[in-house]
Amino acid sequence: MAAASSDVAAGPPSLLERAFADALDGAEVEDPNSAILDAAYDLFCRQGIQRTTMEDVARRARVSRITVYRRLVSKEALVEAVLLRDFRLYVDRFLADLAGAQTVADRVVTGFVSSLRATRSNPLMTGLMQAEPGAVAPTIVGEDGRVLAAVARFLAGQLRIEQQAGNVGPDVDVGVVAELMVRLSASFFLTPSEVVDLDDDEQVAGIARRYLVPMLQA
Incomplete structure (x- = not known):
């Protein structure tokens, strides 16, 4: 974005x-x-x-x-x-990954792959998942859900900028789209998948392009 x-x-x-x-x-x-x-x-x-x-x-x-x-x-x-x-280090990497994306579709795909890769390879997140699994999940998607909410707000803001530039359909509810995208990422991080190889960036990118990008076109 x-x-x-x-x-x-x-x-x-x-x-x-x-x-x-x-x-x-x-x-x-x-x-x-x-x-x-x-x-x-x-x-x-x-x-x-x-x-x-x-x-x-x-x-x-x-x-x-x-x-x-x-x-x-x-x-x-x-x-x-x-x-x-x-x-801060996570955000720096995320923004650096997005720098080369030319279209809103590319930015969505790159952002989805980058965020999933970063969380799954982050030593602190993975370490806490092993040491204190009962504390990590509620913080991300539980009642307080602060991390998910913060990411969703940020993403909604970026999608709104794209919408104002004419890159996202005018009737798209960017708040809902951002929420769906972030919750999907959080679910993949918290729960292993038997269908998707989450360590395969190309496969993850294909999912984003096929299922996430169309949400930007009302």
Whole structure:
């Protein structure tokens, strides 16, 4: 999709929305607490967030526990910083993949393949799925569904830009289309498929072109 701001949601922006905004604004990724974030990221991937303590992070980062608290204040702030950095890297890759797409159909196909590949190969997401499967799924598609909602809002905003440019049918409900596309991606990530080889980019692209692209033409 074209590079532009996501739809504005009520209330404070989610981590993913902040990552999208930072990426689109070209904000720097470097963080003075990178050593601590690296240590926390590694532990989260290996043993999950719940079982990781601030003491564990300090030990892995080879700093004192007081230093970790001084820089990140709390475990909640540490988790947020790790997730925000990971989301930002995901968004950067996503936007880089889209840069070469010439048409709205190509952008939909490329975006679908890129997002699915990125989530399935992401060490943090796959690690949490193994360590804390009961916590990951509800966050994505459960009652709070914050991740899915943030992605759907962003995608709807991009589709609306395409619609205003005449690349998407004027009668298409881009909010519904975005929701369907994101939920399909989330389902493929959370549940293995017996029909689709999710590691085959060409097959995934074919599905997107055959079933997702037509939704843009009312």
